[in-house]
Amino acid sequence: MVIPPAKQTSAVRYNDNTLAPQLRYTKICSDEQGFKESGVLTSDELTPTSNGCTQRELEILRRELNEAQALIRSLRRQLEKTMAAAQEAQRAHAKMVETLTETMRENTILCHERDMWRARAQRLEAQRHEEPRPGAVIDISSLAGQISEDEANAIRKAMARLHHPDVGGDPERMKAWNAALDRLFRQ
DSSP states (O other): OOOOGGGOEEEEEEOTTOOSGGGSEEEEEEETTEEEEEEEOOTTTOOOOTTSHHHHHHHHHHHHHHHHHHHHHHHHHHHHHHHHHHHHHHHHHHHHHHHHHHHHHHHHHHHHHHHHHHHHHHHHHHHHHSOOOTTOOOOOGGGTTTSOHHHHHHHHHHHHHHHOGGGTOOHHHHHHHHHHHHHHHHO
């Protein structure tokens, strides 16, 4: 049933117990069947009453709305600043990790180099105090025919690790081993 507009009346009710400002005013429409709530009023639908009560309430709501909007803007600015600070901290952390990794890599290289030079110095110091061996000849002729060429190459590599001049070894000793292995396969 459609109610003609002439028989409809509307009233405004202020709800004190509602926390949200936009829900404090409810439009109540009356018709022949009784009252019903028709929804939230907009500020244009609020008309001042003879005692000005509605206008005062409207001003209170506008002030609360402005305060809420100002608070939202302030919180957004704080959020943006906090997010920028978090991004800067993340960037600084990544840079610090990269720098620390590079520093550790360089430290490892320098420690390895230091140990190599220390070992070389200790070997040279030990060689200086040893009695010189005139032309030490290594005799491995008894192994002739018993070892393969691959085994001889493995012996060469092992002797190079011990006696190569680049690792602080005795070059004469390395030459003696190479000569002995060469003689072994010439026979």
